[in-house]
Amino acid sequence: MKCIEMQSRISDWVDGDPAGMELESHLRTCQACASFHADVTALKQQASTLDLIDPPGRLWNNLRSQLVSEGVIRVQAEKQSFWRGLLSGVWIPSLKPAFSGAILALLFSTAFFYYYVQRDAQPAKVSSEAQVFQELRQAELHYQQAIEALSEVSRRKIETLDPAMAQILNDNLATMDYYVKECQNAVKSNPDNPLVHRYLLTAYQKKIEIMQSIVNSDVL
Amino acid sequence: MENGKTLSAKAIEEEAIRGCIAGDARAFETLYNLHKRRVYSLCLRMVNSPAEAEDLAQEAFMQLFRKIGTFRGESAFSTWLHRLTVNIVLMHLRKKGLDETSLDQEPDDEDDLPKKEYGSADLNLAGAVDRVTLEQAIAGLPKGYRTIFLLHDVEGYEHNEIADIVGCSVGNSKSQLFKARLKLRAYLEAKGKLFEKKQTKASFKPVSLSNRHGSSG
Numbered sequence: 001m002k003c004i005e006m007q008s009r010i011s012d013w014v015d016g017d018p019a020g021m022e023l024e025s026h027l028r029t030c031q032a033c034a035s036f037h038a039d040v041t042a043l044k045q046q047a048s049t050l051d052l053i054d055p056p057g058r059l060w061n062n063l064r065s066q067l068v069s070e071g072v073i074r075v076q077a078e079k080q081s082f083w084r085g086l087l088s089g090v091w092i093p094s095l096k097p098a099f100s101g102a103i104l105a106l107l108f109s110t111a112f113f114y115y116y117v118q119r120d121a122q123p124a125k126v127s128s129e130a131q132v133f134q135e136l137r138q139a140e141l142h143y144q145q146a147i148e149a150l151s152e153v154s155r156r157k158i159e160t161l162d163p164a165m166a167q168i169l170n171d172n173l174a175t176m177d178y179y180v181k182e183c184q185n186a187v188k189s190n191p192d193n194p195l196v197h198r199y200l201l202t203a204y205q206k207k208i209e210i211m212q213s214i215v216n217s218d219v220l
Numbered sequence: 221m222e223n224g225k226t227l228s229a230k231a232i233e234e235e236a237i238r239g240c241i242a243g244d245a246r247a248f249e250t251l252y253n254l255h256k257r258r259v260y261s262l263c264l265r266m267v268n269s270p271a272e273a274e275d276l277a278q279e280a281f282m283q284l285f286r287k288i289g290t291f292r293g294e295s296a297f298s299t300w301l302h303r304l305t306v307n308i309v310l311m312h313l314r315k316k317g318l319d320e321t322s323l324d325q326e327p328d329d330e331d332d333l334p335k336k337e338y339g340s341a342d343l344n345l346a347g348a349v350d351r352v353t354l355e356q357a358i359a360g361l362p363k364g365y366r367t368i369f370l371l372h373d374v375e376g377y378e379h380n381e382i383a384d385i386v387g388c389s390v391g392n393s394k395s396q397l398f399k400a401r402l403k404l405r406a407y408l409e410a411k412g413k414l415f416e417k418k419q420t421k422a423s424f425k426p427v428s429l430s431n432r433h434g435s436s437g
Contacts, residue, residue, distance in 0.1 A: 011398040015372070015379070040401050043408075046354055047373035055260035055277055056270075060252055063278050064245075072285050073245045 007036045014040050056162040136197050143204035150211040176207040240288045259305050265370050266309045268359045280305040303385040313363050357407040365400035372397050
Protein backbone atom coordinates (compact mmCIF):
# COMPACT_ATOMS: atom_id res chain seq x y z
CA MET A 1 0.00 0.00 0.00
CA LYS A 2 1.32 3.45 -0.94
CA CYS A 3 2.08 6.10 1.65
CA ILE A 4 -0.77 8.32 0.44
CA GLU A 5 -3.22 5.52 1.16
CA MET A 6 -1.61 4.87 4.52
CA GLN A 7 -1.82 8.54 5.40
CA SER A 8 -5.52 8.56 4.63
CA ARG A 9 -5.88 5.74 7.16
CA ILE A 10 -3.66 7.56 9.61
CA SER A 11 -5.98 10.58 9.34
CA ASP A 12 -8.92 8.33 10.22
CA TRP A 13 -6.94 6.65 12.99
CA VAL A 14 -6.18 10.01 14.60
CA ASP A 15 -9.95 10.53 14.72
CA GLY A 16 -10.56 7.24 16.44
CA ASP A 17 -10.80 4.57 13.75
CA PRO A 18 -8.94 1.30 14.46
CA ALA A 19 -5.37 1.11 13.16
CA GLY A 20 -5.02 -2.45 11.84
CA MET A 21 -1.95 -4.63 11.41
CA GLU A 22 -0.91 -3.22 8.05
CA LEU A 23 -0.83 0.33 9.36
CA GLU A 24 1.03 -0.79 12.45
CA SER A 25 3.79 -2.47 10.49
CA HIS A 26 4.01 0.44 8.04
CA LEU A 27 4.42 3.00 10.77
CA ARG A 28 7.28 0.96 12.26
CA THR A 29 9.30 1.42 9.11
CA CYS A 30 8.11 4.59 7.38
CA GLN A 31 9.45 7.86 8.71
CA ALA A 32 7.33 9.96 6.35
CA CYS A 33 4.09 8.42 7.59
CA ALA A 34 5.21 8.58 11.21
CA SER A 35 5.88 12.29 10.65
CA PHE A 36 2.48 12.68 9.04
CA HIS A 37 0.89 11.08 12.06
CA ALA A 38 2.68 13.45 14.43
CA ASP A 39 1.74 16.49 12.36
CA VAL A 40 -1.92 15.60 11.98
CA THR A 41 -2.18 14.91 15.68
CA ALA A 42 -0.64 18.32 16.44
CA LEU A 43 -2.79 20.03 13.83
CA LYS A 44 -5.96 18.55 15.23
CA GLN A 45 -5.00 19.50 18.76
CA GLN A 46 -4.15 23.05 17.77
CA ALA A 47 -7.33 23.48 15.70
CA SER A 48 -9.45 22.52 18.68
CA THR A 49 -8.01 25.41 20.66
CA LEU A 50 -8.87 28.16 18.16
CA ASP A 51 -10.79 30.92 19.84
CA LEU A 52 -14.41 31.72 19.27
CA ILE A 53 -14.95 35.23 18.04
CA ASP A 54 -17.48 37.70 19.39
CA PRO A 55 -19.72 39.24 16.76
CA PRO A 56 -20.06 43.03 16.78
CA GLY A 57 -22.69 44.37 19.16
CA ARG A 58 -24.77 45.80 16.35
CA LEU A 59 -25.57 42.29 15.12
CA TRP A 60 -28.13 41.78 17.87
CA ASN A 61 -29.58 45.26 17.35
CA ASN A 62 -30.00 44.62 13.64
CA LEU A 63 -31.39 41.17 14.29
CA ARG A 64 -33.81 42.46 16.87
CA SER A 65 -35.02 45.20 14.54
CA GLN A 66 -35.63 42.65 11.81
CA LEU A 67 -37.42 40.30 14.20
CA VAL A 68 -39.69 43.11 15.32
CA SER A 69 -40.32 44.36 11.78
CA GLU A 70 -41.27 40.85 10.66
CA GLY A 71 -43.50 40.38 13.68
CA VAL A 72 -41.52 37.36 14.91
CA ILE A 73 -41.24 39.03 18.29
CA ARG A 74 -43.41 41.68 19.79
CA VAL A 75 -41.99 44.24 22.11
CA GLN A 76 -43.85 46.61 24.33
CA ALA A 77 -43.41 50.20 23.32
CA GLU A 78 -40.56 51.49 25.38
CA LYS A 79 -40.49 55.03 26.56
CA GLN A 80 -37.41 56.33 24.89
CA SER A 81 -35.88 59.70 25.33
CA PHE A 82 -35.64 61.89 22.28
CA TRP A 83 -31.86 61.93 22.36
CA ARG A 84 -31.55 58.19 22.89
CA GLY A 85 -33.78 57.62 19.92
CA LEU A 86 -31.74 60.05 17.92
CA LEU A 87 -28.51 58.40 18.99
CA SER A 88 -29.73 54.98 17.97
CA GLY A 89 -29.80 56.26 14.40
CA VAL A 90 -26.03 56.43 14.31
CA TRP A 91 -25.85 52.64 14.40
CA ILE A 92 -26.36 52.91 10.70
CA PRO A 93 -23.19 54.41 9.26
CA SER A 94 -24.99 55.94 6.33
CA LEU A 95 -27.01 58.06 8.76
CA LYS A 96 -23.91 59.60 10.28
CA PRO A 97 -24.02 62.76 8.13
CA ALA A 98 -27.77 62.99 8.67
CA PHE A 99 -27.27 62.68 12.42
CA SER A 100 -24.71 65.46 12.56
CA GLY A 101 -26.76 67.55 10.16
CA ALA A 102 -29.88 67.10 12.26
CA ILE A 103 -28.08 68.36 15.34
CA LEU A 104 -26.80 71.41 13.55
CA ALA A 105 -30.19 72.09 12.00
CA LEU A 106 -31.78 71.86 15.43
CA LEU A 107 -29.27 74.27 16.86
CA PHE A 108 -29.77 76.75 14.05
CA SER A 109 -33.54 76.56 14.23
CA THR A 110 -33.43 77.05 17.99
CA ALA A 111 -31.17 80.02 17.60
CA PHE A 112 -33.24 81.58 14.85
CA PHE A 113 -36.41 81.03 16.83
CA TYR A 114 -34.97 82.95 19.72
CA TYR A 115 -33.57 85.55 17.37
CA TYR A 116 -36.88 86.35 15.71
CA VAL A 117 -39.05 86.02 18.80
CA GLN A 118 -36.76 88.05 20.96
CA ARG A 119 -36.10 90.70 18.33
CA ASP A 120 -39.84 91.28 17.79
CA ALA A 121 -41.17 90.75 21.26
CA GLN A 122 -38.45 91.84 23.56
CA PRO A 123 -38.44 95.39 24.73
CA ALA A 124 -35.02 96.86 24.91
CA LYS A 125 -33.58 95.21 27.92
CA VAL A 126 -30.78 97.11 29.36
CA SER A 127 -28.09 95.21 31.11
CA SER A 128 -24.54 96.14 31.45
CA GLU A 129 -22.08 94.45 29.10
CA ALA A 130 -20.07 93.25 32.05
CA GLN A 131 -23.06 91.58 33.65
CA VAL A 132 -23.97 89.78 30.43
CA PHE A 133 -20.46 88.47 30.02
CA GLN A 134 -20.32 87.34 33.61
CA GLU A 135 -23.54 85.40 33.24
CA LEU A 136 -22.32 83.87 30.02
CA ARG A 137 -19.02 82.92 31.56
CA GLN A 138 -20.75 81.29 34.54
CA ALA A 139 -22.98 79.32 32.25
CA GLU A 140 -19.98 78.25 30.18
CA LEU A 141 -18.15 77.09 33.28
CA HIS A 142 -21.18 75.12 34.35
CA TYR A 143 -21.36 73.33 31.02
CA GLN A 144 -17.61 72.77 30.82
CA GLN A 145 -17.61 71.13 34.26
CA ALA A 146 -20.44 68.86 33.20
CA ILE A 147 -18.57 67.93 30.00
CA GLU A 148 -15.40 67.23 31.96
CA ALA A 149 -17.30 65.00 34.36
CA LEU A 150 -18.88 63.03 31.50
CA SER A 151 -15.92 62.86 29.17
CA GLU A 152 -13.94 60.13 30.91
CA VAL A 153 -16.94 57.85 31.37
CA SER A 154 -18.17 58.34 27.82
CA ARG A 155 -14.66 57.81 26.46
CA ARG A 156 -14.39 54.51 28.30
CA LYS A 157 -17.80 53.46 27.04
CA ILE A 158 -16.90 54.32 23.47
CA GLU A 159 -13.69 52.30 23.80
CA THR A 160 -15.74 49.19 24.42
CA LEU A 161 -17.51 49.54 21.08
CA ASP A 162 -16.37 48.17 17.80
CA PRO A 163 -14.03 50.57 15.99
CA ALA A 164 -16.52 51.66 13.32
CA MET A 165 -19.15 52.60 15.87
CA ALA A 166 -16.61 54.32 18.09
CA GLN A 167 -15.41 56.33 15.10
CA ILE A 168 -18.92 57.53 14.36
CA LEU A 169 -19.55 58.63 17.92
CA ASN A 170 -16.18 60.33 18.18
CA ASP A 171 -16.85 62.12 14.90
CA ASN A 172 -20.19 63.34 16.19
CA LEU A 173 -18.63 64.60 19.40
CA ALA A 174 -15.91 66.27 17.36
CA THR A 175 -18.60 67.97 15.29
CA MET A 176 -20.07 69.41 18.48
CA ASP A 177 -16.62 70.50 19.64
CA TYR A 178 -16.15 72.27 16.34
CA TYR A 179 -19.51 73.96 16.72
CA VAL A 180 -18.71 75.09 20.27
CA LYS A 181 -15.44 76.56 19.02
CA GLU A 182 -17.17 78.41 16.21
CA CYS A 183 -19.70 79.83 18.63
CA GLN A 184 -16.94 80.95 20.99
CA ASN A 185 -15.30 82.77 18.09
CA ALA A 186 -18.63 84.30 17.18
CA VAL A 187 -19.06 85.57 20.76
CA LYS A 188 -15.64 87.19 20.58
CA SER A 189 -16.55 88.87 17.30
CA ASN A 190 -20.06 89.86 18.37
CA PRO A 191 -20.03 90.25 22.14
CA ASP A 192 -23.29 92.18 22.21
CA ASN A 193 -25.30 89.76 20.14
CA PRO A 194 -27.53 87.59 22.38
CA LEU A 195 -28.06 85.27 19.46
CA VAL A 196 -24.47 84.04 19.42
CA HIS A 197 -24.56 83.71 23.19
CA ARG A 198 -27.48 81.38 22.86
CA TYR A 199 -25.76 79.53 20.02
CA LEU A 200 -22.86 78.86 22.30
CA LEU A 201 -24.87 77.71 25.28
CA THR A 202 -27.09 75.54 23.11
CA ALA A 203 -24.01 73.91 21.60
CA TYR A 204 -22.70 73.06 25.06
CA GLN A 205 -26.09 71.76 26.10
CA LYS A 206 -26.43 69.50 23.07
CA LYS A 207 -22.95 68.08 23.51
CA ILE A 208 -23.78 67.23 27.11
CA GLU A 209 -26.99 65.55 26.07
CA ILE A 210 -25.13 63.41 23.53
CA MET A 211 -22.55 62.42 26.13
CA GLN A 212 -25.29 61.58 28.63
CA SER A 213 -26.98 59.42 26.02
CA ILE A 214 -23.70 57.58 25.39
CA VAL A 215 -23.11 57.03 29.10
CA ASN A 216 -26.66 55.99 29.96
CA SER A 217 -27.66 54.10 26.87
CA ASP A 218 -28.03 50.36 27.38
CA VAL A 219 -28.09 50.05 23.61
CA LEU A 220 -24.39 50.90 23.68
CA MET B 221 -20.66 13.03 30.88
CA GLU B 222 -22.43 16.25 31.69
CA ASN B 223 -21.49 18.27 34.69
CA GLY B 224 -23.74 20.64 36.58
CA LYS B 225 -22.68 23.60 34.51
CA THR B 226 -23.52 21.84 31.27
CA LEU B 227 -26.87 20.75 32.58
CA SER B 228 -27.57 24.29 33.67
CA ALA B 229 -26.68 25.68 30.26
CA LYS B 230 -28.87 23.02 28.67
CA ALA B 231 -31.76 23.95 30.95
CA ILE B 232 -31.34 27.61 30.09
CA GLU B 233 -31.30 26.75 26.41
CA GLU B 234 -34.43 24.63 26.67
CA GLU B 235 -36.27 27.36 28.52
CA ALA B 236 -35.14 29.91 25.96
CA ILE B 237 -36.37 27.70 23.12
CA ARG B 238 -39.77 27.45 24.78
CA GLY B 239 -39.77 31.21 25.27
CA CYS B 240 -38.91 31.81 21.62
CA ILE B 241 -41.76 29.59 20.49
CA ALA B 242 -44.03 31.70 22.69
CA GLY B 243 -42.64 34.90 21.13
CA ASP B 244 -40.84 36.15 24.24
CA ALA B 245 -38.34 38.82 23.16
CA ARG B 246 -35.98 38.12 26.05
CA ALA B 247 -35.83 34.43 25.16
CA PHE B 248 -34.63 35.32 21.68
CA GLU B 249 -31.84 37.40 23.15
CA THR B 250 -30.88 34.59 25.54
CA LEU B 251 -30.70 32.05 22.76
CA TYR B 252 -28.75 34.48 20.62
CA ASN B 253 -26.24 35.07 23.40
CA LEU B 254 -25.80 31.35 23.96
CA HIS B 255 -24.86 30.67 20.34
CA LYS B 256 -23.70 33.95 18.80
CA ARG B 257 -19.97 33.24 19.12
CA ARG B 258 -20.06 29.81 17.57
CA VAL B 259 -22.34 30.87 14.74
CA TYR B 260 -20.39 34.04 13.98
CA SER B 261 -17.02 32.31 14.25
CA LEU B 262 -18.14 29.56 11.90
CA CYS B 263 -19.46 32.08 9.38
CA LEU B 264 -16.33 34.20 9.62
CA ARG B 265 -13.98 31.28 9.14
CA MET B 266 -16.01 29.94 6.26
CA VAL B 267 -16.22 33.20 4.29
CA ASN B 268 -13.15 35.08 5.55
CA SER B 269 -15.02 38.39 5.53
CA PRO B 270 -16.32 40.09 8.69
CA ALA B 271 -19.03 41.98 6.82
CA GLU B 272 -20.29 38.89 5.03
CA ALA B 273 -20.03 36.85 8.22
CA GLU B 274 -22.19 39.39 10.01
CA ASP B 275 -24.86 39.26 7.32
CA LEU B 276 -24.78 35.48 7.24
CA ALA B 277 -24.94 35.13 11.01
CA GLN B 278 -27.92 37.49 11.02
CA GLU B 279 -29.61 35.43 8.33
CA ALA B 280 -28.85 32.22 10.24
CA PHE B 281 -30.44 33.56 13.41
CA MET B 282 -33.39 34.97 11.49
CA GLN B 283 -34.05 31.58 9.95
CA LEU B 284 -33.56 29.97 13.32
CA PHE B 285 -36.13 32.21 14.96
CA ARG B 286 -38.57 31.87 12.08
CA LYS B 287 -38.33 28.08 12.17
CA ILE B 288 -37.86 27.48 15.86
CA GLY B 289 -41.38 26.21 16.21
CA THR B 290 -40.42 23.27 14.01
CA PHE B 291 -37.53 22.18 16.26
CA ARG B 292 -38.53 18.80 17.66
CA GLY B 293 -35.41 17.98 19.62
CA GLU B 294 -34.44 14.89 17.64
CA SER B 295 -30.92 16.28 17.35
CA ALA B 296 -29.01 18.62 19.59
CA PHE B 297 -30.13 22.18 19.18
CA SER B 298 -26.57 23.31 18.39
CA THR B 299 -26.34 20.70 15.62
CA TRP B 300 -29.62 21.92 14.19
CA LEU B 301 -28.41 25.50 14.32
CA HIS B 302 -25.05 24.61 12.77
CA ARG B 303 -26.69 22.69 9.96
CA LEU B 304 -28.83 25.72 9.26
CA THR B 305 -25.82 28.06 9.42
CA VAL B 306 -23.64 25.89 7.20
CA ASN B 307 -26.41 25.63 4.62
CA ILE B 308 -26.82 29.39 4.55
CA VAL B 309 -23.10 29.93 4.13
CA LEU B 310 -22.77 27.26 1.46
CA MET B 311 -25.69 28.74 -0.45
CA HIS B 312 -24.02 32.12 -0.21
CA LEU B 313 -20.74 30.72 -1.49
CA ARG B 314 -22.47 28.95 -4.35
CA LYS B 315 -24.12 32.20 -5.37
CA LYS B 316 -20.75 33.89 -5.32
CA GLY B 317 -19.22 31.01 -7.28
CA LEU B 318 -16.10 31.07 -5.21
CA ASP B 319 -13.37 28.47 -5.09
CA GLU B 320 -15.38 25.43 -5.92
CA THR B 321 -14.50 22.16 -4.34
CA SER B 322 -17.82 20.44 -4.09
CA LEU B 323 -18.74 18.71 -0.90
CA ASP B 324 -19.98 15.88 -3.07
CA GLN B 325 -16.71 15.53 -4.92
CA GLU B 326 -15.08 12.15 -4.58
CA PRO B 327 -11.56 12.15 -3.18
CA ASP B 328 -9.94 10.65 -6.23
CA ASP B 329 -8.62 13.81 -7.74
CA GLU B 330 -4.98 13.56 -6.87
CA ASP B 331 -4.17 16.65 -8.91
CA ASP B 332 -5.90 18.60 -6.21
CA LEU B 333 -3.61 17.32 -3.51
CA PRO B 334 -0.33 18.88 -2.54
CA LYS B 335 2.55 16.99 -4.04
CA LYS B 336 5.35 17.40 -1.57
CA GLU B 337 4.23 15.97 1.65
CA TYR B 338 4.12 12.25 1.07
CA GLY B 339 7.80 11.71 1.49
CA SER B 340 8.64 14.94 3.19
CA ALA B 341 10.55 15.30 6.38
CA ASP B 342 8.88 15.49 9.73
CA LEU B 343 7.33 18.91 10.19
CA ASN B 344 7.33 18.54 13.93
CA LEU B 345 4.22 20.66 14.24
CA ALA B 346 3.59 20.01 17.89
CA GLY B 347 3.55 23.31 19.68
CA ALA B 348 5.06 25.08 16.71
CA VAL B 349 2.06 26.33 14.79
CA ASP B 350 0.66 29.51 16.21
CA ARG B 351 -3.03 30.20 15.96
CA VAL B 352 -2.74 33.12 13.59
CA THR B 353 -0.83 31.05 11.07
CA LEU B 354 -3.30 28.23 11.42
CA GLU B 355 -6.19 30.67 10.85
CA GLN B 356 -4.46 31.85 7.68
CA ALA B 357 -3.91 28.31 6.55
CA ILE B 358 -7.56 27.43 7.12
CA ALA B 359 -8.66 30.54 5.28
CA GLY B 360 -6.69 29.37 2.26
CA LEU B 361 -8.46 26.03 1.99
CA PRO B 362 -11.02 25.40 -0.75
CA LYS B 363 -14.48 25.82 0.67
CA GLY B 364 -15.37 22.11 0.76
CA TYR B 365 -12.25 21.16 2.67
CA ARG B 366 -12.55 24.21 4.87
CA THR B 367 -16.12 23.42 5.84
CA ILE B 368 -15.36 19.85 6.84
CA PHE B 369 -12.15 20.81 8.64
CA LEU B 370 -13.90 23.57 10.60
CA LEU B 371 -16.76 21.32 11.61
CA HIS B 372 -14.54 18.39 12.57
CA ASP B 373 -11.28 19.70 13.94
CA VAL B 374 -12.39 23.14 15.14
CA GLU B 375 -16.02 22.61 16.14
CA GLY B 376 -15.53 19.01 17.22
CA TYR B 377 -18.30 17.31 15.27
CA GLU B 378 -18.07 13.62 14.37
CA HIS B 379 -18.15 12.52 10.76
CA ASN B 380 -21.68 11.16 11.01
CA GLU B 381 -22.86 14.51 12.38
CA ILE B 382 -21.03 16.37 9.64
CA ALA B 383 -22.55 14.11 7.03
CA ASP B 384 -25.93 15.04 8.46
CA ILE B 385 -25.14 18.76 8.61
CA VAL B 386 -23.73 19.23 5.12
CA GLY B 387 -25.54 16.42 3.39
CA CYS B 388 -22.71 14.15 2.29
CA SER B 389 -21.61 10.62 3.11
CA VAL B 390 -19.43 9.75 6.11
CA GLY B 391 -16.74 8.47 3.76
CA ASN B 392 -16.80 11.72 1.85
CA SER B 393 -16.47 13.69 5.06
CA LYS B 394 -13.42 11.63 6.04
CA SER B 395 -11.75 12.00 2.68
CA GLN B 396 -12.38 15.75 2.57
CA LEU B 397 -10.90 16.08 6.02
CA PHE B 398 -7.86 14.09 4.97
CA LYS B 399 -7.35 16.38 1.96
CA ALA B 400 -7.79 19.42 4.13
CA ARG B 401 -5.14 18.18 6.52
CA LEU B 402 -2.75 17.46 3.66
CA LYS B 403 -3.22 20.96 2.31
CA LEU B 404 -2.81 22.55 5.70
CA ARG B 405 0.33 20.57 6.34
CA ALA B 406 1.74 21.61 2.97
CA TYR B 407 0.91 25.25 3.70
CA LEU B 408 2.52 25.10 7.11
CA GLU B 409 5.56 23.40 5.67
CA ALA B 410 5.88 26.22 3.14
CA LYS B 411 5.98 28.57 6.11
CA GLY B 412 9.30 26.85 6.91
CA LYS B 413 10.20 29.00 9.87
CA LEU B 414 7.55 27.31 11.94
CA PHE B 415 9.05 23.91 11.65
CA GLU B 416 12.06 22.29 13.09
CA LYS B 417 13.36 19.95 10.45
CA LYS B 418 15.88 18.41 12.73
CA GLN B 419 14.48 14.98 12.92
CA THR B 420 16.48 12.50 10.89
CA LYS B 421 16.23 8.83 10.22
CA ALA B 422 18.57 8.26 13.10
CA SER B 423 16.19 9.92 15.50
CA PHE B 424 13.09 8.38 13.98
CA LYS B 425 10.94 6.58 16.49
CA PRO B 426 8.11 4.38 15.36
CA VAL B 427 4.60 5.35 16.37
CA SER B 428 3.19 3.40 19.24
CA LEU B 429 -0.19 2.05 18.27
CA SER B 430 -1.12 1.69 21.87
CA ASN B 431 -1.43 5.45 21.83
CA ARG B 432 -5.09 5.30 20.95
CA HIS B 433 -6.61 8.62 19.94
CA GLY B 434 -9.90 9.69 21.34
CA SER B 435 -12.36 11.55 19.19
CA SER B 436 -12.92 15.23 19.67
CA GLY B 437 -16.62 14.81 20.25
